[in-house]
Amino acid sequence: MNFLQQLRLGFRSLLLHKLRSALAVLGILIGVTAVIWLVALGEGVSYQAQQQIKNLGATSIIVRSIKPTEESNSEGGSRSGIAYGLLRDDYDRILANVPTITKAMPMREISREVRNGEFALDATLVGCTPEYFDINRLGIERGRPLSAADMEYLDNVAVLAYEVAERLFPIEDPVGRAVQIGDEFYVVIGVAEQRTASAAIGGSLAARQYDKDVYIPLSTFRARIGDRVITVRGGTFQNETVELNQITAVVDDMKAVDSSADIIRDLLRRYHKLLDYSVVVPKELLEQAETLRTMFNVLLLLIAGISLLVGGIGIMNIMLATVTERTREIGIRRALGATKGEIVQQFLWETVVLSGTGGLLGVAFGFLCGPTVALVRRTISELFPEVWRSLPPNIRDLEPLLAPWSIAAAFGISVGVGIIFGIYPARRAANMDPIEALRHE
Amino acid sequence: MSSVATENRPETGRDVVASVRNVTKVYRLGGEDVKALAGVSIDFHQGDFVAIMGSSGSGKSTLLNLLGCLDRPTTGQYFLGGNDVATLDDESLSRVRGRYLGFVFQSYNLIQQLSVVENIAVPLAYQRPTNPDGPELCLRLAKLVGLSGRLGHRPNQLSGGQQQRVAIARALVNNPHVILADEPTGNLDTATSLEIMDLLDALNNAGRTIVMVTHEPDIAARAKTVISLRDGKIESITHNG
Structure with missing residues (x-):
């Protein structure tokens, strides 16, 4: 019998027991679909993470201020509140002592209500230099970014994040209009492009969300808002002094990242008594994410392998x-x-026909991963908008990525499973004594 | 030594197509040796129609299994197609069955999920090399046994007699040296039995060699030669007509 005849015979024998065969096919189908979906979701998650880390910049070093713990600041604190974090002097020292740095950018941020008439929202007010947009790869949708002149003249100008602009100016073009922050008015000079949240930096900081930002010149920030921030928490005034929240340094070469980060750490250690800063190297995050991705994939394959088994x-x-x-x-x-x-x-x-059919159907269902995720997303966002808004952006923006290798592997494994698990029954059939078999009722 | 041709019918110069020599078959049952065949020798010639008779336990089924290469003798030789097949391994025995033998069973033994014409074609699947005229041959044989109008039917859509006709067509498809029939009319009523025997007669008259096991004397009477077995030995050989 040739290949086609064998295949036909196999199909026909299996059609004798349609339900039974269908259930066996279903087992493999689920296994194969599971492999493809899990890998696609895993790839989607890791792609997202990698994009976010890449957006932080593989050649950049990020130094963040961290508020010290209560215990450690009790000695350094005074009645006038606590002062912690990066100093403008730190910025100058880093620039002066690390020759590999090509660009550096100090930044200050604080939570403030931003208002346009009756429209208001709690935004993150970011004081930064013009390099911010370049270093963070944040494009400008309308208007212009901050300029050196804005810095110099302490202008009251602001660039709005895309979502902020949408919320405060639902109808009109915000460029050229004014927004109110505290007692001051700022002229909107530009609107940034839409941008997804970046990865969490280190363990101590939440994911950086760009969608609530309002950017003003750092010099303006210092002049109008200052370093000292007074907040009311639990009925008592809290008084914090922070000069800079973040310094982003970009070096000329990926290879220089680690050594430059070490110099920066040494420098900061010398001038800070408390550990009120952290140095984050996105390149390391990228490498960690890569390792994590491999482990994640192995785990997924293990789960999917069990279902195929x-x-x-x-x-x-x-x-x-x-x-x-x-x-x-x-x-x-x-x-x-x-x-x-x-x-x-x-x-x-026959077993290969069973498992192969399951495999092919599984691959077909595998291709439905993207549309299914999109459907689920749409359903949730339309039926339960509250739930939808409460989901982290990582999940809202998750796009499964079909990995071609997973499709080939899943189908190959399913056929392999058919052969391996078919050998024993087939051998049992072949080893029957023909005389006995003929007598069998 | 009992030879159908040499001793009892010296006139023919016909070819010997199958020949068993001093075959014995010993089974071990419950720690005891049971001699199912105790030295049987027979020659089957081209065009023979032999009925093997005997009571239960006489060894006729054992002999048929040996003749059908479904089993191997404990001692002795079995020449089929010019070779001693008594000592062949399982795979070679399969090939010998597929090449030299045709089987007709009491309970027809058709494959239920296959149609008439597909059942006829089953032995062709195991022929080496493949017969290029197979499909046409199957149709011709279906016509020969009078089933050309039922090619697509399944066995369960046919009467017992029709099923046995399919089985006979199937037994012919590989152009065997010998057709082995095990109680071919055992499950059939008298009228149908006669029809089947007529068909076997016609095949024999056309030159086919048929060896048939039966316990019905009137069916055995249709054969040219009747061999009676008793206690694993040939008791008598009778020539009809």
């Missing part, structure tokens, strides 16, 4: 039942000239 056992179960049921047929075929090998082949073809 279960599917394979299902197939074996069904084939054993089939072999017992078709003992007579086996006896007939043996009497009419079939060798053991040909009987093995016949039953192996």
